[in-house]
Amino acid sequence: MADDNLKPMTDQDVAPALADPLAATDALQPIDPLKGTDTDGGDPLSQPGGPANNSTSDAEPATARQTISDGVAKLKSGAGDRARGYADQGKAKATGALDQLVTMLNDAAGQVDDKLGQQYGQYARSAAEQVQGFSSSLNDRSVDELLDDARTLVRKSPAAAIGVAAAVGFVAARLLSAGLDSRDQA
Template sequence: MSASDTFQNNASGQAEGTGDGSGLADTARTDLAGLGEEVSQQAAALGQEAQAQIGELADKAKGLADEQKELLASQVSGVSQALNRVAEELSGNNEASARYVRMMADGAQRLTSTLNDNSVDDILAIAQDFGRKQPAAFLGLAALLGFAASRFVSASASRSPRSTIAADTTSVEPSPYASVSGGTGGSDVRI
């Protein structure tokens, strides 16, 4: 029996019984206290469930961030290797350019090492520290990364419908109303 049922039973018993107002008030206080306890227990249970769900979501987000970090590390490593090949090709013709390309390749390799050697939380701490120490450079880098990301998204979006249309045209069957020109009279024949 819940606290509200007890309250209703006690209240109806008091109304039929002695008519003592203080007994009814005591019963109401007791029932309200029980109801308050029940509400606080349910609120605590809901809070624990919400914390568990937030923890699960945080774990999923960290897992996704780790996957993206590994993908980024492999892509930056590929860029570093490509820059090293370009530097080797330039070394015979233009040594100054080759030196600059090697410097960029070294920077990309250091970034790859940083990504591989640190967790997502460590990388975020490094970024925050850099932002505090050099805010102008941080904002410039953030703007550059935002520009690159928007270009990537717009390029991916513009490529996507074309590939879908190209895939659809390869599997299109001719319409039963397609026209075929006749060999002798030059008139169109409907199939």
């Protein structure tokens, strides 16, 4: 299909005709220049944000930096406090679980006495005493002391620390996997 209209294109063809030709110039006004930029090619010292008149421009970044610095300090403090709170809760849960284990071992010791003899029941009681001692020492110490002990252990024996971390990770993964499997079956 050929175009039979051979007239040249004009502004009227591209933009709709405006009733007021000055309205087009009002719609496209430039925005105010940024502070400190040289818009008229003049001396930067005479500009509103130039070095000669920078009392507010230097104060604003310093105030912003201080505000950001204060915010970061508050976040760090808040995160540390929350982590310490979670660690205290975890310590309380761990000592509660250890106390339950002690109770279970003592109950098992009585049953072992009845079925196998007091010699084997004494092993269960000894294990219960060891767990009870660990639970009470864990309960008596602060989280900071426990973290210091953990750091000392890692420095003295990094291979053992890695092995313990791997074992704990394996157990946690198995428990998580078993929990997810039982939830899927329900």
